[in-house]
Amino acid sequence: MSSDAAEVISIGQYIVRRLEEQGVQSIFGVPGSFLAQFCDDVESSNIKWVGECNELNAAYAADGYARYRRGLGVVATTVGVGELSAINGIAGSFAEELPVLHIVGQQKTADQEAGLNVIHTLGDGRYSALPYTCSQLLLSKVDIALGNADARIDKVIVDCISKSRPAYIALPWDLVDVEITTKRLTTKLTARDIPIDPDAEQAAIDHIYRRFDDAFSGELDNNVVVIADVSVSRHHCKDEAADFLAATNLPVYGTPLGKTVVNETSERYGGVYIGKLSSAEVKQKVETAKLVLFLGPLTTDFNSGNFSTNVKQERSIKLHFDHTDVGFATYSHTGMKVLLPKLAERLQVFKDKASQLDVPKFENKKVKDTDALIKHSWLWWRLAAWFEEKDLIVTEAGTVSYGVVDLALPKDSSLLAQKLWASIGWSMGGTHGATRARRELEGDGTQTILFIGDGSLQMTVQEISSMIRSDIKPIIFVLVNGGYTIERLQHSVDAEYHNIVTWHYGDLLKVLSRDQVPTQTYRVTKESELGNLLDVEKIRDKGIMQLVEIVVGRDDAPPALLRALGLDQPKGGEKGSNKVALRARHGWIGW
Known part of the structure; x- marks a missing residue:
């Protein structure tokens, strides 16, 4: 035409x-x-x-x-x-x-x-x-x-x-x-390019270079670190960020929302920075660095340890999708996607020095399967050993989203979670749509894994039917404890309004599917039962939709959530007992 x-x-x-x-x-x-x-x-x-x-x-x-x-x-x-x-x-x-x-x-x-x-x-x-x-x-x-x-x-x-x-x-x-x-x-429709001012861009690059030069002068000790955040992914800059890190070999840390934005198995990846909720070593490395380069930062309560990050503005450089902040100076009309390749070329002269900077070892804790009842403190480390490269992992906005925070997720895996709007039940539809998109782009070669709490599942459970209709075959792990855990831990742990009716979740795939569609369900209460399911029965190899009920204690929660609520240390009494703290707690944390 x-x-x-x-x-x-x-x-x-x-x-x-x-x-x-x-x-x-x-x-x-x-x-x-x-x-x-x-x-x-x-x-x-x-x-x-x-x-x-x-x-x-x-x-x-x-x-x-x-x-x-x-x-x-x-x-x-x-x-x-x-x-x-x-x-x-x-x-x-x-x-x-x-x-x-x-x-x-x-x-x-x-x-x-x-x-x-x-x-x-x-x-x-x-x-x-x-x-x-x-x-x-x-x-x-x-x-x-x-x-x-x-x-x-x-x-x-x-x-x-x-x-x-x-x-x-x-x-x-x-x-x-x-x-x-x-x-x-x-004429094909295309996204409008971020307006770039070449003079502003060059000024930003020169300013960043001077800050790097100052930071790397003198003794090599925690001079510069990078924090890669979620907007790197939202604005399609993952490749540019990976190339920048390869060119500079700088130490890099992530955020809860920025997990899987960069390779978490890299020797230069030191873990997740969440303000006061970070590990002691990560907290020390980030907060004492001479210069911190943020890639695509997004400050939310969940992403910042309830706004407890401690990096002073004069020590920070922030690359956004449409502007750049260097200390107190702002350079408008400079976009991260265009700027990063030019910055990589200019800053690669610091690669040898950057390579000598220590990075904390970030790896998953090894746990053994016993006949003990399943607890969150064991569960997520066990699952971390089971994940594989290229897995698509989806977590609900509630308790389970905290379960993956501490984990080193495999290379080329994807973690999807809705943690700003944080509407419980989102992950069911989100899993369906994301898996259809992945199949259209890449075929059916990799596994989709969904983690959802029982309260969230009851919001949008009909989506199981739609996924089966689309021939989508995720493994759905349902954390079963009869109610809304985060709400319980925040306020009035024994209140009836936090409770829900516990369904026969194992029957859902039969009720919500059409005839002749193969599905399989399981129910586990002990570590050995889940370990056997993951390793011996190899549920990821079955190629059908599966649902796994994981029964956990009513007040049990992932370590990251306990840290966020200030419940990781006993408040008196027997070690490991948080009952008194739970009943007294009136704090707040975003879903």
Whole structure:
């Protein structure tokens, strides 16, 4: 097609073509009468419609899809009841900087113009809900009459992928099949580049070089360290960060949200820095360094040990996706993705000195299987020995997210968790979407492993059905203790409102699957039972969906969570007993 060729195409088909162009192969959603024509356009395309049991799960799945593929995810719902059911998931994607496009099938334009109280409205003339999005379009006949419907659709998609935030298109059902004439499909939509000022960039590089030169003058002892954080991944800079670390050989540390951003098995990786909750050696190395280089920092309560990080601004350099901070100086229009390769070239002269800096040994503790009841202090180290390279590991926002903090995860593994918005139940849909994205990108060669607490599972358990429908085969580990552990440990450990009904979780895969779909479930209470399951039965080799109930004590928790709550040391009485502390505790920590 020549660059000036025009094409006649319906509105619905135009949107689908743009989504195909972005590499979208799956759309998650729940159909509705106002969405049906658009669903027809999806089904006649190369994109798969992934039907969900409810809109919230669909939004979570689109989030996981966008999160893993680091590109556009799409959820489609009907107006009102559908979009509001999805809105919690969309809000999470906004908080965690993920490009999710929400397509909403609306009432026909005539009913909207007349303000009629038709189905799925509030009865007050309003026909949409628009919070938690960076860009919106409520498509109208005026857009079509003016000939700019295609341009307005394109703008929303470009905003979504450029800002890495959710966006919204409301699509009246009577406009889906309306044809437009457009030339715009001859040009692929791409994210807007971060505006770079070459002079500011060069000034930032020169300033950083001088700071490195000063830091490396004199004795070689803890001169410079790097902290790699989650925005490295969110803004597609993992390769640039790896190349930078290879060029400089600097000591590098991670954060809870930044786990698996860099290779945690490298000899130059020293562990996780979480402020006062860090190991003594990591805390000393980071907080006494002459200079700390942050890559993609994101300060949240969970990521900073409840804001207890102790690196003074004058000793820090922070590379962000759109600016750079060197001490108290800020260089606008300098982006981390473009800056890192240039910085690697300039700073590689310090590689020999950096190579002589000591790095704490970061490795997993070895544990043995006994006939003792399973406790978190044993559980996560045992699982760490079982993980393999390229595993996709998903953790729920509650207790289990703390279980992996202390672990050295395998090279090329991926850890996904929603820890800023922290909506419990997210991980079920997130696992579905992320695994579909991985299969589209890489095939079915690696394992997906989900860890979720029983309280979180009960929020979104229907997603098991959707995963089976998609032929997704994760291993689901359910931590069973009858309630909300973090809430118990924060306040009123014995309160009834923290408890839930304990289901027969082993029956779920039968109830939520179709006939003839092979599944398998297990229930373990002792260390030896789980060890046998991991090593002897080799559950990762079965190639079917499996669910493992791991029964733990009601008040038991991972060591990292106990540290965060100040419960890692007994408050009197018998060693290891936290009962008094639990009943007295009124602290707070984010989910």
